[in-house]
Amino acid sequence: MSLADPEIRDLKAAATSHRGDRVFNRIITVAAFTALAVLAGIAVFLGLQTIPAFQSQGLSFITTTAWDINTDPPTAGIWGMLYGSVLLAVIGLVIAIPASLLLSIFTVFLAPRKLAAGLTNLIDLMAAIPSVILGLWAFYILNPTAEEWQRLLNQYLGWIPIFQNASGNFLGTPFIAGFVLAIMMIPIITSVSREVLARTPPELINASESLGSSLWTMLRYVALPYGRGGIVGGIMLGLGRALGETIAVFFVLKIVFEVNWYQIIESGGGSVATLIVSRFGEVSGEFELSLLLAAGFFLFVLTLVVNVIANLIVARTGRLQK
């Protein structure tokens, strides 16, 4: 005769046996589900709008690039816009991530206290600049300078495919738009990384120093791995803003219905959000409006997909250092 397995006690139930906790838990749960419900509502609303678009265009709505609404039959496809949104975000991230990390490392580990405080305030202020102002700044001030940089890039690095430019027009390029996005992302990523790095436990920094680390090795093996999750979170926040950014890009990007695959300093590119805002004021009717809403739905999906992929990449690379 064997002994019966001991009964496993339910620890979860015991953990919430305090009445205040129970009430609080319910409130939090309800709030969380409300947020989810709102999100789902938006998705369903936008999703329904895609029906007319798909009925008329089929799958080519997301695989081709065109916007000829007044022809018969009308053709519309947003592939170039979807791709453009991602390209702009990538350009923005390539500039913003190193800049933000350097800025936050400088403020946390190198700058004298007063300078660090000043920088922190300045960067937090930057996050508060409305994007329309940034757009105007980019249009009037950044554009002429950026034109010059791009000319130089083309002149000296033109043999690299991404720096080709056949038209001689250096305005309205993905590079300028991506640069503006970088300026919007830098304050977000910097603030988050700064907070995270500043919370590196002093005993780990001490341990690292007592093992003869330099600032660089301490950052690389201790502080950055420790703050990795938070920094990645900051980058995701910035990325979310970049993918959805509308008005600032509207000022500096020439929307073209062709896919600009990689020529980042060639005039013309795409962005779903900017497509929507540029057409919205002059829609030709119900049909075009539903196309725009459908485009919005796919921007929403794109954002989700990019986030999921990014999270997967992060999870895969997050192994312990051997």
Added chain:
Amino acid sequence: MSIAESKGVDTIQTPAVTDSSPTTDREIEMSTQDVSVWFGKRKVLEGVSIDFPKRSVTALIGPSGCGKSTFIRTLNRLHELIPGAALAGSVMYEGKDIYDRDVDPVQIRLKIGMVFQKPNPFPSMTIRGNVLAGLKLSGMKRSNHDDIVEETLRAAGLWNEVKDRLGAAAGELSGGQAQRLVIARALAVQPHVLLMDEPCSALDPASTLKIEETIRDLSKDVTIIIVTHNMQQAVRVSDRTAFFLAAENEPGHVVEQGLTTEIFGNPQDQRTLDYVNGRFG
């Protein structure tokens, strides 16, 4: 023990340390001369002069807050990393003042390792990764990483407990295991001096004894300076003892120092006698 061999240190057998050995005749590895320390405007240590003979164990004892941790941190230039920290006097190591302008603090910290009061393994690394962390952090090149891992973990008395899970996260270890891991980590960069700030305060009696054994073993190759609140421990592991004391609102200073047997058996100062017999405050 193979640590000595792997270090290529000439293993001239120093006489086994017994209480009667004339430690004072040994070569001096490290010494401080008239060291005073400030945090901002507050002076917390005054005029500390101690000699640390080669391959000996020196215990620093004294009541809480008298500046033992502060002192030990001046010995490998960790003190200067605290904002507002200041120092006067000199710390001599290998015939040179480690605070001289042309001395590289990173080299000093490599030769003078440290184990802290609170176990602080790197949570983002595996157990093995932790042992080897110093090599990465300092850019030191050593071959045969597997051997280093086994050797140092054995020396720290942890090998048998972790040999089957070297790839596990260091965060999984118990406090006492983590502390022994940290000792192994400090040994992997082959320090000549090992500073230990209350290394056993988080450990159970069995782990404590293990670490004391480790200390005795290590002292054949390495000069050890250990802060401890445990009088029996000071007696068990150390050759020499320095007693620190700080009067209220005064900087701490060394009241008495010498052979451990003398400090505990025949102290010259009444305050030392009271302290080592647990009659204090």
